[in-house]
Amino acid sequence: MGKRRTAHHNHNACVRDALAAARALCGAKLTPLRRRVLELIWASHRPIGAYAILEALGRERGRAAPPTVYRTLAFLTEHGLAHRIAMANAYVGCVHPEAAGHASQFLLCADCGEAVELDDRRIARAVASEARRKGFAVLSQSLEVRGRCPACAGDRADVG
Ligand SMILES: [Zn+2]
Ligand SMILES: [Zn+2]
Numbered sequence: 001m002g003k004r005r006t007a008h009h010n011h012n013a014c015v016r017d018a019l020a021a022a023r024a025l026c027g028a029k030l031t032p033l034r035r036r037v038l039e040l041i042w043a044s045h046r047p048i049g050a051y052a053i054l055e056a057l058g059r060e061r062g063r064a065a066p067p068t069v070y071r072t073l074a075f076l077t078e079h080g081l082a083h084r085i086a087m088a089n090a091y092v093g094c095v096h097p098e099a100a101g102h103a104s105q106f107l108l109c110a111d112c113g114e115a116v117e118l119d120d121r122r123i124a125r126a127v128a129s130e131a132r133r134k135g136f137a138v139l140s141q142s143l144e145v146r147g148r149c150p151a152c153a154g155d156r157a158d159v160g
C-alpha cells in the first residue's frame with residue numbers, strides 16, 4: 001500500500017489554516033476534544049475512519065467512548081469543518097470550511113487513498129438543475145469519484 005504524500009506541498013500550512021478557520025468559525029465551541037479530532041483528521045489528505053480516531057484518542061487520553069467520537073465527528077461535519085466520505089466510510093478535512101454546507105466533490109485515489117476536494121460550482125449547479133428538471137428537491141449533494149492520483153498513475157506508467 002502506498003503511503004505517499006500529495007506531491008510538493010507544505011502540509012503544515014494546510015493544518016494551520018484548517019485550525020485557524022475552525023477557531024474563527026466555532027469560537028469557544030471548538031473544545032479541546034473537537035480540536036484534537038480535527039487535527040487527527042487533518043493528519044493527512046487521506047480520509048480517516050472513526051475507529052482509527054478512537055484508537056488515537058485512546059492512546060493519548062486513555063479510553064475514549066465511541067459515542068463521544070461520533071458526536072464530535074457529527075459536530076465537525078455539521079459545521080463544515082470535515083466531510084464524511086461514504087465510499088471510504090471515513091472523514092476528511094474540508095478545504096473551504098467558510099462555505100459550510102456546500103456541495104462537495106471528491107476525487108479519491110484507489111491506490112494511496114488520497115482525497116482531493118474540488119470546488120466547482122458548475123458541477124453542483126448542473127446536478128441541481130437536472131434534479132429540478134426531474135422535479136426532485138435537492139437537500140444536499142456530494143459526489144465521490146474513484147480513480148488514481150497523478151503520483152499513483154505515474155508509478156503505474158513507470159512499471160509499464
Ligand atoms: Zn496538505
Ligand atoms: Zn468542503
Ligand SMILES: [Zn+2]
Binds near residue numbers: 114
Ligand atoms: Zn494515489
